[in-house]
Amino acid sequence: MTIRIKKDKIAQGLLRTVEKMADVDLSTCFQCKKCDSGCPVSNLTGSPPSEILRRLHLGAGNELLESDLVWMCVSCETCFARCPMGIDIPSAIDALRVLAVEQRTPTPEGNMPLFNRVFLKTVKIFGRTYDLGMITAHKIGTNSYMKDADKFPVMLKKRKIALLPPRGADRKMAKRIFDSVRRNKENQK
Numbered sequence: 001m002t003i004r005i006k007k008d009k010i011a012q013g014l015l016r017t018v019e020k021m022a023d024v025d026l027s028t029c030f031q032c033k034k035c036d037s038g039c040p041v042s043n044l045t046g047s048p049p050s051e052i053l054r055r056l057h058l059g060a061g062n063e064l065l066e067s068d069l070v071w072m073c074v075s076c077e078t079c080f081a082r083c084p085m086g087i088d089i090p091s092a093i094d095a096l097r098v099l100a101v102e103q104r105t106p107t108p109e110g111n112m113p114l115f116n117r118v119f120l121k122t123v124k125i126f127g128r129t130y131d132l133g134m135i136t137a138h139k140i141g142t143n144s145y146m147k148d149a150d151k152f153p154v155m156l157k158k159r160k161i162a163l164l165p166p167r168g169a170d171r172k173m174a175k176r177i178f179d180s181v182r183r184n185k186e187n188q189k
């Protein structure tokens, strides 16, 4: 694929910003592409992980925040495990997500930022993900009530989805983690 780099004033700092936010050193990437071969969504995206790093090195600007991998990455950390230089790519992608939200960058179809928010909300409330709660909130937010509705009975039958919220999760621990993140954010202001 053709890589288009738009250099602008903000772009100069994008690499450094991501490195600082994610606490990673991206300069050691030598483009071996081992991260791409293990990435479960690499084939579905226009920009696999190695390309995201290359574009950062080349001074890509905020257009990088529109890359589909930024929202399609499932944080499986396979790329991190495979990288011979131990580069924490998922953290770098997380940093790009945060920047994309802060700058209200257009996101791919499916409203992934909303999905992220409802995912975190259920973890915060139940201490663990609650699939049905997530799906309901996402459907309300995207006004797509009937999309994939035919799959629901099958998933229910195969016990791939539960009607009731999860039990036994350490809700207090989850609350402590969320409180700690909130405090850290407030201290950074």
Ligand code: SF4
Pocket: 028, 029, 030, 031, 032, 033, 034, 035, 036, 049, 050, 053, 082, 083, 084, 085, 086, 087, 089
């Ligand atoms: S595996 Fe590591 S060094 Fe190789 S391209 Fe990916 S990030 Fe760069």
Ligand code: SF4
Pocket: 035, 038, 039, 040, 041, 042, 049, 072, 073, 074, 075, 076, 077, 078, 079, 080, 089, 090, 093
């Ligand atoms: S963490 Fe994201 S970029 Fe890395 S292999 Fe998994 S899906 Fe791909």
